[in-house]
């Protein structure tokens with residue numbers, strides 16, 4: 001049986017690693033992107049895992065990367081774009097350059113791969129795309145003091161709407177996953193007194209993403225999936 005192919009960006013990140021492991025465990029071939037000279041070592045001994053260095057801020061490189069994968073494996077069945085990052089700052093502290101930084105990290109890194117992947121999925125007639133939103137991207141209230149981050153993430157929701165609108169009538173679906181606080185070493189260090197068990201684990205997010213690619217979830221359309229646990 002031919003493996004299905006999944007692209008996972010930010011493969012060495014907290015969520016990225018969990019998604020890679022889940023899809024490998026379920027028999028997918030996984031192509032994971034890492035930043036050139038990634039300081040985080042991430043090497044999985046799995047014949048179905050391919051690690052590719054690509055700077056997703058470069059549109060041409062991102063497009064070339066996706067084209068290489070299509071040439072090699074013919075289809076892209078699932079794509080999970082986990083690259084993103086966070087910044088604090090009220091309006092008084094937020095300059096245009098701060099917004100641009102967050103826009104690039106949270107939106108451009110997704111858009112640069114989403115566009116060629118979406119085009120491919122529309123041609124092949126099926127596929128599932130996952131982009132990662134956040135509460136501050138969903139509502140301005142939740143984004144108080146996180147102006148640049150909230151604005152950047154809000155575009156993810158709008159992009160998913162536009163993609164789902166263009167894909168109406170096909171079996172190509174873009175989902176926005178909205179995690180609450182993810183249980184990561186960085187968050188534990190930053191919030192040592194928090195109730196970690198109230199957070200959402202990267203593994204449980206990966207499980208839900210995988211479920212959305214399964215036959216059982218075939219009818220899902222335009223999903224915004226809030227995975228908050230108690231956070």
Ligand SMILES: NC(=O)c1ccc[n+]([C@@H]2O[C@H](COP(=O)([O-])OP(=O)(O)OC[C@H]3O[C@@H](n4cnc5c(N)ncnc54)[C@H](OP(=O)(O)O)[C@@H]3O)[C@@H](O)[C@H]2O)c1
Pocket residue numbers: 009010011012013014015016033034035038039040054055056057082083084085086109132133134135178179180181182183184187
């Ligand atoms: N953590 C939370 O509590 C939380 C809550 C809500 C939403 N989210 C969202 O969930 C997603 C995953 O979060 P996470 O905690 O797993 O983040 P993470 O561990 O920081 O992972 C992000 C990954 O993206 C990579 N990356 C950064 N810039 C890149 C670029 N230009 N090209 C290619 N790769 C690049 C990073 O590589 P390097 O580390 O090597 O730079 C890292 O491996 C993000 O979109 C985040 O905004 C997180």
